[in-house]
Amino acid sequence: MINYKYRPAIFSKPFLEFFKNKGISNLKRYNFIIDLDDGDLVSIKLISEILHVIESNINENYSYSELIFYIENRIRGFFEPLLTNSNSATERLAQFYACYQGKMASCDWILEETRTTLSLIAKRGEQKSHSKYDDIIILFLINKLINFDKYVEVSEVKFKLSFDRSYYSPHVRFFNNTSFSNGHVHVEIKKTKKEIDNNIKLYKPQSKPSLKSQIIAAANMIPLNELDVASLAFCLSMSTRSLQRLLKTNGLCPLQIVQLVKFNAAKRKLLANNGNIKKTVYECGFNDQRNLTRLFILHAGLTPKEWYKNLYNRPQLT
Template structure:
């Protein structure tokens, strides 16, 4: 078992985009995340660290007021298609606050992020409960992001009847500092965060219940998240093992149980990054080889041949020409 919490890159990428908008330069260690797809996994706390870095280095202590709507809108776009498959089919056009909360619960914890959440199904309400660690090891941004997104989600246009939501926060008012006004009417110091919504008359009358099974990630998913946190030039068995807090032999053994080899994962990660850089450079092989840290194009060609069985030129002709033009 590998103990490494993950979440999708989308949250951190949103923060990086926002920083670009306000001309704030984040430390270069975040650059590796820019070329990832929104759904690709990274280390769980990366998003919090990025926000805390911004908070420490920006004069506007109320910056999150502006950023909150930006994050929530991007999250709605990210989750839009993912939620559809989990929405109950008992209403043909519109959905309920409970069904939207349920779909989010199904689509996020254990599927995209390592989260200790529970869904509490009661006769007239549905509650999403997010457990928190101690005050000193928690980030206010987990609560701020979750509150902002769920507030938008359960009050979206596709919902016919909207009722006020009940929110409990884990810590005291001082924990949230400059962001208190965002919450409105909430309860503090509960030791956990929870959001409760009322069920519709249809859900109550038909005694509709919601499945509350939580899924668990495989070791491969956690390793992939760690891989995505390491620059391609530094990616190796040693650096990956260190990032995960494991010995090299333990990492190899855990992955072998699931049918994976570390060398294949590393090679594929380097190929994906080289491919992203190649597309960014409009298929210029020489520039891409240098940017990937290779001494010449031959090393880039070797990587493509090992991963795809094709030379970079053949791969471009077969897979990228139409995309780039």
């Protein structure tokens, strides 16, 4: 089996967007990630690589506060619609964890529940130059998600960060209820009186990462013009034959996954190009239009022109 950890692209794309707009070329090799949908899966290591580059480029012109403001609003905009029917901060935290851990991501996060509190814990290892960003973004994101003006009752919230305050300061202003040097990122919320009195249980077991999700996340890390079964196996640190055997044992086919990822990318490109077939063929790295047509017929039963017209009833370009 493999252990390829992943996260939604929404945790990486805003960084790439922000610094692309700032003209930082060090991250240019990852620009193809920007074309992914926010919910598409990518390697969890991608954010570490991006943050490492950012650490060497942050200065007085590109401040932490400017970066954090942009990032937290992009990520919050993605998660807010997913967190419905939550009347308390604890319900919102539990719902966030349920839709994120296992389904959207495979990371070292756990949810702990006592009779009076609910806590989200993001485990941390050794201190690295880029760790501050990951910690701070989790802190600010959770704070935004749980502080919702429709709450019936406001709960007491405590934030704990992994390392010493000096490691994060002076770039970011913290909340009054934040402590440091805890070894992990820790968000603890006191349950409402109703939840305590009625002994309401909020925790639900997390989903386990699926093999298919891991393979798709790896495929999304490869530029389209380089994506094939061999490059996918290399990305997973496996031989092509080993990957084929593993997937066959689990009822999967690597070629089908590669084609699916290419099809999803081709759909996004076609929409972004307003139905322009020739431009989409070029941007997807296909040798000719016939390859794009075969891909659409295989997965949609329609040619690219037919798919575009049927979906949006828009005028077609050639």
